[in-house]
Amino acid sequence: MKTFLFALTAALGFATSSWGNPPLPYEAKAKHMGVVTCQSSLCHGSIVSWKSSNVLQNEYVTWSRADPHALKAAQVLMNDQSRKIAANLRLKEPAHQAKICVDCHGHNPPKERQGEQFSAADGVSCEACHGPAEKWLSTHVQPNATHADNVRNGLYPTGDPVALARLCLSCHFGNKDKFVTHRIMGAGHPRITFELDTFTLTQPPHFVPDADWVKRKGSWDSVRLWAIGQALAAQEQLDVFSDSKRGRDRLFPELVVFDCHACHHPMSDKRWRPATGPQPGVVRFNDANLIMLRQIVRRVDPSASADFNERVRKLHEAVAGDGEAAAAHRAARAVREAIDLLIPKLAKRSFNDADMRAILASLAEEGQSGGYRDFAGAEQSAMAVGSVLNYLARRGALKDVKAANAALDRLFKSIADDEKYQPERFQAAISAVRQLAQP
Template sequence: MKISMLRLPVYLFGLLVLGSSSSVMAEKNTITGPHKHMGVATCASSVCHGKPAPDANSYALLNEYRTWSREDLHSKAYKILFNAESKRMAKNLGLASAHTADICLDCHADNVPQSQRGPKFVIRDGVGCEACHGGSENWLDSHYKKGVTHAENLKAGMYPTESPKPRAEMCLSCHLGTKDKFATHRIMGAGHPRLAFELETFTANQPAHYVVDKDYLERKGQIESVTMWVAGVYYTAKQTLELYNSHLLTANGLIPELSFYDCHACHHPMDKKNWRQTSIEVGLKPGDLRLNDSALQMLIGISFIRDQEAAQGLLQLSRGLHVASRKDIATLRNASKQLLNQLAGMEDMLLRNYNRNEISELRKRILTKSAAGQYRDYTSAEQAFLAVETLTLALDQSERYANLMDSFYGSLASESAFQQTRFASLAQRLLSTMYP
């Protein structure tokens, strides 16, 4: 099954977050579980996943190691820590080196505790096989044997990357952060790029090391691309709210953790006098810091397709969150809790598969709001574009609208030169063409 490539700047695939954890390695919990990681070398031989070309006689391609090592940027994540920019960042942060600091290794490598490292484990491998598929201690010898089911491998510790929630949580653990590691404003100030992530787009743009064929579907099933996109948006919003509770405001801090706010609310030329209130910002005043709520904005649009009453409730609670972030810890946590409860009640409704009419209506809604200037900051405009691209691919219309989508994408080519009016104008052109 061919995976269509979505447009996205290449640098975004290198944004593996620098964590902020100061936890002792032995106490660190890993997303993928407690099993030992036996090392990339255990997968790389020519009789396993290191063949020079796909094996037509096997249910697996068996050249996965070569695809990862030659094409997948995850394999380069550790090496990045030796370049001049990483060295400069380490110096700015007062670290001895980037390649020895846990706050870097936690996401630029498979930095599991020493007790979980097998005899062939090498930290230099970067984000290797087991960083995503889980420690292979108990399934390394069984996963290729005939008669062993995928369910049995999962029970032995293999991580279910084919399922939306586990995949989202694993990817977001670095591309957004967890309570133990995330890219703080201090880390970004030292030189780390802004984090940007969208689950379906990043998945589609990774070099595929599997084929969704009959055998795959029998063993793992299939999640529709739009449903995976919705899942990514949903769990991004959920995890962001949970991070607000633990890290946004501190009892003794004069300044909140600024990495949770919309970067471009502050980092823009002062001669751009473009303040205006969008529908989600009711209650905020000029000059107020705006939380980075791009995932929530997408969820509100998605919700209106399925349940307008629930969507309206989500909109009102999202507005309350912005206002709460300007007050105190207790108010913020209460607003976050209300939103998390609302999202919990909407999960099943949101993550059901979408039919063609719903996909088309959802795309129309996002374009309508884009054209109306509701996604006026770069981050939300970026997510709106990625949504329109995913939905257009799902409708098999990417070739028909390729030129217009190229122009729409071009409006996001530069964060510093982003013009919301141009983005809105191009959204209107797309809207008028797709829905005459």
């Protein structure tokens, strides 16, 4: 009975962060006070950063001037593209008032938890990521307040990679409460791409994970972020696939979890190869995150590698096979459970230079041998290469930074347009990464 219960929680549960499973900011039961309560020049709205403070103090300036979450995320709901999406979906309200859009393009906690100064026009605001400030606003500035005190008072633990991945993915893929379906994409919504480390670096960051940050919040490891981002993204996708509600679209399964380009390409362009999938003429599960996880497991937990690969292979077979949908959903849950066991190992792991070189080499090797012919796989592997190279460079462990930048440039150019993607060009570009892995 005990083991049965464990299996059940493993199948339904979330990966746990070092802070347990705090509610996401929009779920938390406290008042959201609004950006004006953060932005004073004595708080987070200083024009220049403070030398004497352990945080930059100019976070508001960075966010309001350069961060797409500030104005842009909300403003796009007023543009022609959004008007068209709303009309195509026959929404009753305009996009900027429709919950289905504002839940991701803004910060939309329930009305009764919006404080007097809260403004929906602020976009994805401070509290959308850091949690409702009602209970920590006045205490977090006290000289002896620790990070743990703040988290206890409802600050969302963005410094924890598992919690961070859950937060970003809640909008950059979706979760049980909000989700960009294939119908929304068909109405004109762009395809969504996400990789935790790359996106954290390009947000742009308003924090510096220096020695002081590490002392307060624990270590910052880009490769760990990449790995945990892959694990949680794969789990969300597997959850959608095996969910009897979100995973269905009337007659069909929800198409968003499949490889977009398996369907969206001209009929004259015959792309299938045995390496692409188990059978021709079959819609493939989008395995971009899973193929990254294969690399991660191989390095982090070598003894589990064969089992993990087998679970992924069985999932592909079950999706393509002639069995029942239930069999495919079981195969998806088996992969998900393996990822559940992997996450605590990733959370504890510090990736060293040798890990990074090995991951880089095997990405290049698999890319060179045609492992990422699908666009989505190519895109994820390019972001992975970027994240690993960046990290090596910051640690001063790259021999030739100029060559690395040139190689990355070529790699990203080869995936710049998903509709003009040529696997051969990508293959050549990723092969060149191999020699960069040498110490």
